[in-house]
Amino acid sequence: MSEQTSATTPTTSAADFVHWFRTCAPYIHAFRGKTFVIAFTGELLQSDTFWTFVADINLLASLGVRVVLVHGARPQIDALTQSRGLSIQYHHSRRVTDKDTLAAVVQANGEARAFIEAALSTAVSPAPVANHRLRVVGGNYVMAKPLGIIDGVDMRFTGEVRRVDSDAINDCLATGDVVLLSAFGYSATGEIFNLTLEDIATQAAIALKAHKLIFLTESVGVVNQNGEVQTELYTREAARLGQGAWQSDDIRVFLPCAINACQKGVHRAHLISRLDDGALLSELFTRDGVGTMISIDALDNVRPASIDDVGGIVNIIEPLEEAGVLVARPRALLEQDIEKFFVAVHDGAVVGCAALYPYADERKAEMACLAVLPEYRREGYGEDLLKAIEKASLAQGIKTLFVMTTRTAHWFIERGFVVGKVADLPADKQAHYNQHRMSQVYLKQLNLAKVTP
Numbered sequence: 001m002s003e004q005t006s007a008t009t010p011t012t013s014a015a016d017f018v019h020w021f022r023t024c025a026p027y028i029h030a031f032r033g034k035t036f037v038i039a040f041t042g043e044l045l046q047s048d049t050f051w052t053f054v055a056d057i058n059l060l061a062s063l064g065v066r067v068v069l070v071h072g073a074r075p076q077i078d079a080l081t082q083s084r085g086l087s088i089q090y091h092h093s094r095r096v097t098d099k100d101t102l103a104a105v106v107q108a109n110g111e112a113r114a115f116i117e118a119a120l121s122t123a124v125s126p127a128p129v130a131n132h133r134l135r136v137v138g139g140n141y142v143m144a145k146p147l148g149i150i151d152g153v154d155m156r157f158t159g160e161v162r163r164v165d166s167d168a169i170n171d172c173l174a175t176g177d178v179v180l181l182s183a184f185g186y187s188a189t190g191e192i193f194n195l196t197l198e199d200i201a202t203q204a205a206i207a208l209k210a211h212k213l214i215f216l217t218e219s220v221g222v223v224n225q226n227g228e229v230q231t232e233l234y235t236r237e238a239a240r241l242g243q244g245a246w247q248s249d250d251i252r253v254f255l256p257c258a259i260n261a262c263q264k265g266v267h268r269a270h271l272i273s274r275l276d277d278g279a280l281l282s283e284l285f286t287r288d289g290v291g292t293m294i295s296i297d298a299l300d301n302v303r304p305a306s307i308d309d310v311g312g313i314v315n316i317i318e319p320l321e322e323a324g325v326l327v328a329r330p331r332a333l334l335e336q337d338i339e340k341f342f343v344a345v346h347d348g349a350v351v352g353c354a355a356l357y358p359y360a361d362e363r364k365a366e367m368a369c370l371a372v373l374p375e376y377r378r379e380g381y382g383e384d385l386l387k388a389i390e391k392a393s394l395a396q397g398i399k400t401l402f403v404m405t406t407r408t409a410h411w412f413i414e415r416g417f418v419v420g421k422v423a424d425l426p427a428d429k430q431a432h433y434n435q436h437r438m439s440q441v442y443l444k445q446l447n448l449a450k451v452t453p
Helices: 013-033 050-062 074-083 099-120 166-175 197-207 235-242 247-264 279-285 307-322 331-336 379-393 408-411 427-431
Strands: 035-040 065-072 142-146 159-164 177-183 184-186 192-194 212-217 230-234 268-273 292-295 300-304 342-348 349-359 366-372 400-405 440-445
Touching: 013 307, 013 349, 035 050, 050 065, 050 099, 050 159, 050 279, 065 099, 065 166, 065 197, 074 099, 099 184, 142 192, 142 197, 159 166, 159 184, 159 192, 159 197, 166 177, 166 197, 177 197, 177 279, 197 212, 197 247, 212 247, 212 279, 235 247, 235 292, 247 268, 247 292, 268 279, 268 440, 279 379, 300 379, 300 408, 307 331, 307 342, 307 349, 342 379, 366 379, 379 400, 400 408, 400 427, 408 440
Parallel strands: 035 065, 035 212, 065 177, 142 184, 212 268, 230 292, 366 400
Antiparallel strands: 142 159, 184 192, 268 292, 300 342, 342 349, 349 366, 400 440
């Protein structure tokens, strides 16, 4: 870039890119070192979006995400069985797998696997990471058992997951390999069983304590009765909606698996459309996403800060310090006072913070450094942080909470604070009051009866 070009004012597109990249940064940090189990059907292998999907997997791996891929091959198996003159039989949406069908299952999965491995081994032309070649590994990581006889139908070589060798998979992930699992497993006696990709993906995610389980579906996600995509659902609500007759067939299959995984320790499950190019990245790295995310607990929460949160706090308060809204705090001071901070977290990313400085002898405490990222300020994070500060104050026997502000007086007044005076501050705080800044004092009396044992 020339000196003249670099000195010009950024274009709108450049400014948009900078804003977008900054919004992605918390997710990039939060996902590094985390395990994602990503399941996709055989239809994706036949689609125009497969190669860009491969490029997106390449990008995730380059960002430090530990990737486990689980692929299906139903259309490939159907085509192969038909070409051999074999009948296709399903029972309760599961393929009845006799010996001849099993041979077709193994061949179709093997061909699909070779195709995926070749794609992942190639520096794909649209890949975001040029000349980055992924190492893909697999093995007998899935132990299976037969389904047996269901409603009088012998399922033969159709099985279900018995155990996933999470230790072996984690060893591969630790060296940066992408693990690829095909939809069959092995018994202790050496038999091969035809499994479903959703069973393998769910059990693998649970065994690996995965951060995310992601299903690429034929649908846009879970919808309500009006056909509107539900971007965030808790497991109980998801189970209720999943019973709706308006849900697509694949959502009926994958949603119970997503719910089960979350109930057994997987952090989040996602259902997103395989038909939309870039849907995987849009779901993971944008605030609203493009599909449905399932969680067992509240997506948003407030917790005590740790030393790992310092970077996120700096990202929030630095612009406000530069604007004079907050008093400047050196990073070293933040690290020293980190135990006094609470952070608001959205999907693993720090989006807000506040600190509590108690003056126990006078039963007063200051709430300081209350700040929320601009894009989250209308979603109640400030109130959640205030509640956490009030609860912590009450637990310490604090009777009066005070704040000092130059710009946000109305926000505090609307939440029960009243105008105070410098003389109302603790003696030590009065002695260090900044006359040049002239901050206004606001007080809130806390109800000690609300302290819970």
